[in-house]
Amino acid sequence: MSDIGRIGPSTGVVPTEGAHRIPVLPRGLRRAPSGIDEVATEHLIVNMGPQHPSTHGVLHILLELDGEVVVAAEASLGYLHRGIEKLVEHRRYHQIGTLLDRADYVSGLHSETALAMAVESLAGIEVPEKAQWIRSLVMEVNRITSHMLWLGTFGLDLGAMAPFLYTMREREALLDILEAITGSRMMFNYVRPGGVLADLPAGIGVALDTFLATFDGYMDEYDTLLGGNEIFVERVRGVGVIDATTATAFGMTGACLRAAGVDYDVRKAAPYAAYAHVEFEVPLGTVGDCWDRYAVRMEELRWAGRLIRQLLDGMPEGDHTAKVPKGLRPPAGESYAAVESPRGELGIHLVSDGSDRPYRMRLRSPAYFNLAVIDEALSGGLVADAVATLGSLDIVLGEIDR
Amino acid sequence: MRPDVDATTEILTAAGVPLKEASSDTLGVVCRIEAFRLEAALAALRAVGYQTLVDLFGTDTGEAVELTYHLRRLGDLAEVYLKAIVAYDCEAPSVWRVYPAALYPEREAAELLGVSFAGHPNPKRLLTTEEVEGHLLRKDVLLRTPEEVAL
């Protein structure tokens, strides 16, 4: 029934190189006649979004429909464009985090960490061990909150109302914990170049223990409610297939890439924070359909719970931050640092000219690249499949539009 | 894992792409080439297994726009950066046939930095609307307060 089992541990399999194909030209949208005998018919072009319940914010997709079948799709972005990359050029390094929280507003700690790592590698700052572990801990907590939001909204996209409200229970519990640690529920501003803002407050271990005690049981419930449900399985099996070749060619990362069977996880590929010191597996899918993306993320949730336990148990003593001057002036140069955010590889590319502000900062947003595939992935499916595929990609418009 | 500068140079030279400069710094292997050779260079690198375009973006250097292509080989996690200079309002080749991942970032670079990509199948604006004047990531576009914008 629920064959999560076929999501195996990492096997190191990577699709062979050379297996690339030139994709079809993304067709511009047009009104095409699809004459059935003598009856003149037209394709229907509908606007999905920017205010549509399933576009998760303000995404606008033009769908060309033949009946209910999607012939072509084109995403139109920018409704949430705030020019973060430009604003960053006018801020000192420790002030950037506030903007990055608002780029990926569901998992701000990941982008903050990526920035901190990029600055540290530019300026050559050594981060204390304790800070690294705290970073990993809060990032895994943040990963659960983000995946919980995805799980709930994915259920909503497929018409199941119950999981959304149940996931909010877990999400709220963890947001409260994050608020106790960082001072804010979503706009953390906690991970700074050199370490983290403050040490873990007392009682966090107990709070996380309380959460973890029920977490696995609730995960089983979600698996019953969605993964074990025949209707759900019918809706996602074989739907929105994005195979390994397409996924790599479009630069997809994260669970969407791993669902296609490509073993790439930044936490394993280039271990950062404390990920080199903890044990975890990277769940992989096989086909790259919505079911695989669902199953991979569900396994990631379970692993995040186990990681939190390991990180709590192994938390070292020491300083929570290195001494970093406020007016940090890293030497001129470039650096790139990436973290495995809940959506994939979130990279910060910094260009410094030696002043106290970055000359250029590029946010390599994972959902931006994951979304680009929809023109291809939605075509041929039904409207309902389009909704399911979009939901399974787990996009956050804040980081796509920046 | 950092690939050899020499090996990368060799691959590119064999593909008929002379390098202006190749170095290995804090970023990794950085190869600078002529903009019009971008497609050939990327195709050559793709042929040796760099199947992912991690990122593509432009930087306004103050004199021209510098395009950065960040490539990765998933097998051994080797990474290469290709850089090419394009003069303001001039043209670079679109590389979407080699890496479809370039479709969005090329549109973004075109609208925010004012370069164009020849052969892009859908050269529309991506993030801003038609009314936005200027190329926002250029250094000569200054930040304005809401009051200034309203005037």
Added chain:
Amino acid sequence: MSPLLQALLRTLAAVALLLVNGVVLILMLRKVLARLHLRLGPTRVGPWGVLQTVADVFKLLTKEDFRPSGADKWLFRLAPVLVFVPSFMAYLPLALSDTWRFSDLDTGVLFVLAAGSLVPIGILMAGWGSNAKWSLLGGLRAAGQQIAYEIPLMLSVLGPVMFAGSLNVAAIVNAQRGVWLGVIPRWFVLPQLVGFVIFAIAGQAETSQTPFDMSEAESELITGFANEYSGMRFGFMFLAEFSNMFVVSALGVTLFFGGWLVPWADRNPLALALGPAVFMLKTYLGIAVMMWVRGTLPRVRVDQLLAFSWKTLIPVSLAWTVLSALVMRAVNL
């Protein structure tokens, strides 16, 4: 009392029941879903929020009656009527007890189903008349869905009808008096279990409840056919949906669960006097189960929905009808 006045009063009683049902059911849906979803539901208007629906009705009444400029004037205006009136007509043959009934139709069951099958025409008109693309998709879906589920629904009621030998709802209920083997109530749900399951599935589809809420499909079509409606026109469509739920549940209770009969006490005069209350209780229990399903399941895809009906439900219900007819003939003769 003159027959005309009597008929008028009965009709008014049916209207009253419908309106009260609408108000109660909307609140009930909110409270049931809230309970299933770890929430409280409305709490602010009146004690425990019981007056919330009343407040909503006033809100709908005071809203602007809005018609999109490109909409077809007549279709757009007629559609809510055509959605609402059949759902009201379906009340008329129902019987709350031996004596409490709105009319005494010998073809009652058939009438209920016939009235129900008019609803998709209204929905299709709403979808087409709105001149909106999402609405149109919703309307078309509704039409395809209702045709597909009308047939198994009709076939599934045949079993109880054959057992009772009548289409009159009172006759069907009265045929369920007594017990089998001394203990089991003679409700038709037992011999007609397969028929009941088909009825339940088709009924859920007929009332457009999740997992079959194709025509609304919040996350796909943004409430589909009702998209462009506002104010009380939307209110009527909304009300019709809840009134359909009541009708389907009441029909199920009548056909399969002994209507107003209290098990093991179906000749007790007190129990018979309580008939209407028993009937309402059973019906509301049925609605609660429908809401429970609605609050739990994801939505099926439109092609899966049609395939399920045509390829599974209809053959099974046909086979079941033939089988029960054969068994009845063999046992009774």
Added chain:
Amino acid sequence: MWGLGILKGMAVTMRNAMRGPITVRYPDQRLPLPERARWAVSHRYDENGRPKCTACLICVKECPDHILSIAVSRTADGGKHIDSYRYELGACMMCGLCVEACPYDAIEMSHEYELASADQGDLVRELLHDVDAASPRRAASPAKEAADA
């Protein structure tokens, strides 16, 4: 198998219904805020009830959104006088950088979180008005000094 998974799912929702609501009925009930919660910036006063601000303007420079402003004039004896310390609450994103930067512990992120207002004027606050600034030497907090040492 068609049906079994659906029934199990319905059992899950029923189990959750039995657990009861998790709602916190907000204006009637409130959750305690954690110690570090960051909400509207407010001013601190010393034990004599005088503001601790020295008008050093570090917070003004530090604010990424430029929402703090201090109008300073000189007193007759050469000290600083704060004509007004303005805080644009409506544009504040509660990042806490001003508080972190303040060397004199003169401001804090308060726990005042019900900040919505129907009046636009409420969104610009004057934290201090027409007071003498504290002298930097007197205001230096022992805790900060210890931390810096």
